[in-house]
Structures are given as C-alpha cells and as structure tokens.
Amino acid sequence: MTRPALNQDRDDLLFERVAQIVADTFGRRSTIAAIYRKRSEYSSFYASEILSVQLDTGDELKMFLKNFGSYPDPKDAMEQRRNRELHVYRDILARASLGTAKYYGSVWDEPEGPFWLLLELVRGIAVRHCSFDYWVEAARWLGHMQGYFYQNSGLLQGHEFLIQHDGPFFRSARERAFRAVSQRSPDLGKRLAAALSPYDQSVELMMRQPKTLVHGAYRPAEILVDASERPARICPVDWEQAAIGSGFYDLAFLADGFKSPQLEQILDAYCTEAANCGLQVPDQGSAKHIVNCYRLHKTVTWLSQSFDRKFPEKDVMKLVSMAEKLAGLVLSNRTACVP
Template structure:
C-alpha cells in the first residue's frame, strides 16, 4: 500500500483523487475490492488541460486504466473555461453515459472547492485521431453523426432543460457575427468596410443555419476530435473534447468535419451521413441543400475566427486569409 499512501500525501489534489478512485473500484469490481497500487503518468496527447493516464491495481491483481482530465490545471485567462469544463463533464455524465455510441465511459468526477481541484475520470480509449487515418475512417466519422443524432431523436427528452448546453440558434449565430464586426473594426476600419456587405446580408445565413430540426451538437467536430480504434471490429469511433457541446442544427457538426473536401469525396461523405441518418430516423435534405448549409457553416466559422482576431492577436496574414474566405463564401451563399 506504499504507492497508495504516497499518492494520497502528494500535492495537486491527489488527496481528492484517491477517494474518487476507491469509489470507482467499488462500483466496478464490487464493494469489497481494495486498491493495492496506483500509477499516474502524463498522457501523451494534452489539451488545454493537463491529462493523465491512471492505472489502478487491485489486491486481486486486476487492473483498471483510466483517463483523468484535470480541469483545474488550466492557468490561462481565457474566459469561459470553467463553464466549458463543467459542460463537458455533464455531457459525459448526463447525456452520453449508457448510449452505446462508442464515447468514453464516464467513471466519476472530482471536485474539491476549497482546493480549487476539479476533474473527470473517463475510460481510456486507445485510438488515432481521424485526421491521421485513411479516408474510410472519415466516412465512418460522418456516419457516426447520423447514429448519434438518431439516438437523441429517439430520446429527445434527454436534451430538455439542459442549461449547461450552448444554444446554436439564431441569437447565437447573430451574436458571433456581431462580435466579428466589432473585432474587425478594432483591427482595421478598412477591413470593417470590406466585411460590412457580408454582414448586411448575414440574416440569410442565420435563417439557413437555424434548422427546425435540432439535436445534440459536438460543437467542434473536426477530425482531430474523433479517435478511431482499428483494433476492434467494427472499428470504434470515439469523439472527444465536448467542451463546446450544445443543441443546434443537425448539419452543424457535419459542416465542420467535411470542411475543405470537394467532389467526389465530399459527396461520399454526405452520402454516408445520409445513409446512417436516414436509417436512424433523422430527416436529411437533398445534397444541394446540404452543401448550401455546409457553406453557411463555413462562413459562420470564419466569423467565429474573425471575432477572436484581436483577443488572440492573429497575425495580419491570418486575418487577410479569413477575409478572403469570407468574400468567397459570401458569393456562394448570399
């Protein structure tokens, strides 16, 4: 038990982690199960927060390996980090738990307000981000969205009264555009004049994005936020990093995933999503309409980045590139 004692006595919230692990072990292996040793290592892939792989060895020599995301480790001044952390924890605990969608299993959370220690314990899911995988895994990621949306269409009450979720509605899309206008004006009055014609017609984009069919959205469903585990059959897809989760239009996440693709691969991605979504009872428009919505999603993401150009001190080249993208997309959707 020396390793356990050392863990309990060490700093950085370990005295909170140990009781949480004991609770996980009792729930997973039975009330009489005891911990013989604990090993904690820094995870290979880090996020905005410190992440650790925690291996618990029982007296029976069984082992349980967990992924520990330490929300309290973030030391920056970025606004909204506390809300983002709480949102992700509650998505895992309240929405994804028991869904059989392949997401990481939720084991528990740690919260010690006096110490300011806050984190979540999840299943350690082996896998490679889809962005580094062959194209078939991208297709699987598109299909996963259809299955996930079908699940929440069948269990729509799960999304009711979830105030921790962002609302991707008309107000949300307009607010991002308005923040972009202020940020660009602060950066350059000349660029603000260039952006003005796009913003004057932006209500059309908002109307297209604010679909009447809403579902759970990941909010940042890029290929770097989806793990693919090819070691099981069928391969397991596991979306991670749910800090921007919300309720919004079904095509929002798809628009993030397929950004940058062109025909014929774009059509393959859309067709794969359509098959899975339709099979699970999710209404899907025709491909031309889907492409229009996806272009609107891209324009919204451009506005999102422009809205942060001063806060993040983007270089002039990056802002110029974003303005060019805004001009190009506005010609398609406006």
C-alpha cells in the same frame, strides 16, 4: 497497500474516488494495491494523465484524468466549459450506447477545485491521422448519434448547460467579428460588413434545421478511432462546447477542405445514417448549401476572436477573403465548395 504516485490533501480525494470506482466496477471486495499516474501524451490545453490502478487480484483499471484546473492561459467561460463537459458525459452520454468514453466519476470541488474528470481510457488515434475511410465512418457515426438524440430528445430536456444554437448565438458572432476586424483595420471591417450581407439569410436557414445534440467542435483532432475493434470504434472527445442545434454544424468541421468526390461521400454517409435513425435530412445539393452556411459562421467565429487572440494581419485578411467567398456561395445558393 501503497500509493506510490499519490500525495496527500487533494490527492486523497482522488484516491477515495478511485476506490469507489473500483468497488463499483470490480466489487466491494476488491482492494487497491497501487495507483500510478503519468502525464498523457494527449495532453493539450488542459493537463491530462493516465491512471493505472492495480488491484490485489492482479486486475488493472486504466483511466483518463482530464484536469480542468491545469492550463497555460485562461479561456473564455472556463467554468461553463468544464461544467458542460462533466454534465454531458455524466448526464447525457452515459445514458446512450454510442461508443463514447465511459464516465467513471469526477473529483469536483467548487469554486477552487480540483476539477478532475475520470473517463475510460480509449485506445485510439485521431481521425486526422487515419485514411479517408475512417473520415467517412466518423461522418456516419455523427449521423447515428444525432439521429439517436433527435428521436430521444427527452434526454436533452432540462439541461440548461447546453449551448443554444439560436438567433442570438449566430448573430452575436457577426457583431463580434465586425468589431474585432475593424479594430485591426477599418478597411477590412468594411469589406467584411459588405460580405456578410447574406448572413441573416444563412442564420434563418440554420435555425430551421431539426434540433439535436451537437458536439460543438467536431474537428479531426477531436475524434478518436480504435481500428482494433470491428467495426472501428469512433469516439469523439472534448465536449466542452456541446449544444442543441443542427447536426450540420458538426459536419461542417469534418467536411471542411474536401472536394468532390470525397465531399459527397462524407455528406452521403452522414445523411444516410441520420435518415436511417429518424432525422430528417435534405437532398445532397441542399446539404452542401447548409454546410456552406455553417462554414461561413465558423469563419465569422474565427474572425470574432482575431483581435483578442492577436491573429497576424495576413491571417485576418485570409479569413475575410474566405468569408467573402463563402458569403457569395450562400447568396447565390450554389452548392460548390470553396477551394
């Protein structure tokens, strides 16, 4: 038996874990002939690899390895982020049949690492590169997933690693945004403070929504589509910011930038599927208003990071202007979207 791509020490831990996965998947008599590793083209902030496990039977198992110990610069709360994603895949998604990547296992050694998450290799492309029909399917999948966890809320109980989308979560973002913008420009800080007068009103509305599992960053870049399956498989990745809150938090990411009639198609796909799965949803006009509340919060969150991440001043000014427009919609209870 050869292991051409593996070294000693930490990689021995990986080999032992892969051997257990092979035994669980193919049976105890299966023997690993070779393991090959190559960097994944989907590596982003964290390094990731494709593992090709060849067996003496001729079978092959491919896995996606996400390496939480390899990154260019540290993020905030990195330990919580990596542990959250591990627990979501292992303890929550593995108990539901929703088309998410299968959890195979992990190599996890606190506090120094390694921190390797081993998942099914999903063949797909990001929905941002797909036609609009697949965006609608991504909205429908989201409604199905969140309806499922609303009806099976017991699967979310006892998981303290999930972020709570509560009052302190939303209001602290406003406070951080005001400090960050004021450090850059006191005048912009005053504009932002005036714009956010209806923010408490939006927080109350967001907190009144039914609670379910939230992906936390349901961006088009984080949603894979495998169009070779029928129906197409929708597979969100990167669950580091998973939370308990309203499904409209995720929908605001997906629907951002769309106008009529495409916006209505996305909202309708989500709301119809969520309602079919038992999640209480509002009428379309109210849904637009709620999505605008979450868009306002998302803009506030970006502003809260603007000083530490050294956003260019023109970008900060653009975000403050967007916050002003969205706050105006929230205040007037209008349902149109900001251009």
